[in-house]
Amino acid sequence: TQLLEQSPQFLSIQEGENLTVYCNSSSVFSSLQWYRQEPGEGPVLLVTVVTGGEVKKLKRLTFQFGDARKDSSLHITAAQPGDTGLYLCAGSYSGAGSYQLTFGKGTKLSVIP
Amino acid sequence: NAGVTQTPKFRILKIGQSMTLQCAQDMNHNYMYWYRQDPGMGLKLIYYSVGAGITDKGEVPNGYNVSRSTTEDFPLRLELAAPSQTSVYFCASSAEGRGTEAFFGQGTRLTVV
Numbered sequence: 001t002q003l004l005e006q007s008p009q010f011l012s013i014q015e016g017e018n019l020t021v022y023c024n025s026s027s028v029f030s031s032l033q034w035y036r037q038e039p040g041e042g043p044v045l046l047v048t049v050v051t052g053g054e055v056k057k058l059k060r061l062t063f064q065f066g067d068a069r070k071d072s073s074l075h076i077t078a079a080q081p082g083d084t085g086l087y088l089c090a091g092s093y094s095g096a097g098s099y100q101l102t103f104g105k106g107t108k109l110s111v112i113p
Numbered sequence: 114n115a116g117v118t119q120t121p122k123f124r125i126l127k128i129g130q131s132m133t134l135q136c137a138q139d140m141n142h143n144y145m146y147w148y149r150q151d152p153g154m155g156l157k158l159i160y161y162s163v164g165a166g167i168t169d170k171g172e173v174p175n176g177y178n179v180s181r182s183t184t185e186d187f188p189l190r191l192e193l194a195a196p197s198q199t200s201v202y203f204c205a206s207s208a209e210g211r212g213t214e215a216f217f218g219q220g221t222r223l224t225v226v
Contacts, residue, residue: 009153033214042117042203042217043156088155090215100171101146101207101215105155 003027004091004104012110016078021107023089024071030092032072033101034063037086046074079111115139119204119218126194126225134189134221136204144207145187146171146215147179149200156203162187194225 005024013019023032031050035043047056049065049072056063060083062075076083088106120135138145143164148156158171162181176198178190187206191198201222205215 004155006155040219042205042219043215044217045214048214090156100158100161101205102158102172103148103156105153 004089004102006087006089006104006107008107009105010108010110012112013079015080015111015113018075018077019079019109020073020075021087021109022071022073023091023104025091026070027091027093028069030069032065032069032092033090034072034074035088035090035103037088037106043086043088076109079109081111081113084109084111117204117206117216117218119202119221121221122219123222124224126191126223128194128196128225130194131190131192132194132223134191134202134204134223136187136189136218137185138187138204138206138216139185140206140208140216141184142206142208142216143184144209145181146205146207147177147187147189148203148205149173150203150220151200159189159202191223196225199223199225 007022033048034046037043047063052067052069054065060077064073086106089104090101117138146161147159150156157173160179162168168179201220203220205217207213207215
């Protein structure tokens with residue numbers, strides 16, 4: 001089983017603060033995705049990164065894929081209460097298991113007004 | 114825009130009972146997945162399918178069965194419900210297996226008592 005470690009598990013911050021969450025593995029990903037999940041709903045895709053060193057921006061969210069394609073980070077600038085939710089990273093591995101999308105345990109973010 | 118539809122949304126089962134969780138997608142996706150989500154544990158893959166007539170086990174398949182007779186439908190069967198199967202179940206689909214967006218249903222919350 002391929003493991004994805006996310007940190008921190010919980011994060012509570014004030015509106016306007018910046019934050020970074022991390023996703024790490026000992027294995028190399030063929031691609032990595034970040035999802036956001038709200039209570040009572042299924043995860044929704046935020047971004048997919050496929051190239052080592054790749055940086056993608058989505059408004060106040062910045063996603064980075066490590067050069068070795070083993071880790072990724074999500075940085076949120078000036079967090080807002082609407083950013084509250086569970087952030088999940090998911091890795092797709094090359095080889096026999098490439099059809100499987102493996103998820104980390106998630107980072108539960110609370111942004112306090 | 115239906116996307117991925119799961120039924121039922123909630124269900125309470127007694128130990129030893131059987132049930133089928135329904136999942137249907139209208140996006141003509143070849144790949145479909147079943148995950149379970151326990152508190153603080155992220156999403157774990159139960160079974161997946163790469164096309165009609167083809168299914169394979171994921172990380173936690175014991176106690177479950179699936180079938181894929183059509184592209185649209187991917188039901189999950191619990192034969193003898195156990196308390197350990199209390200969880201939230203998510204069905205997802207994607208156009209391809211690797212690096213493409215997975216679309217999730219809203220989930221089925223199952224309690225086994």
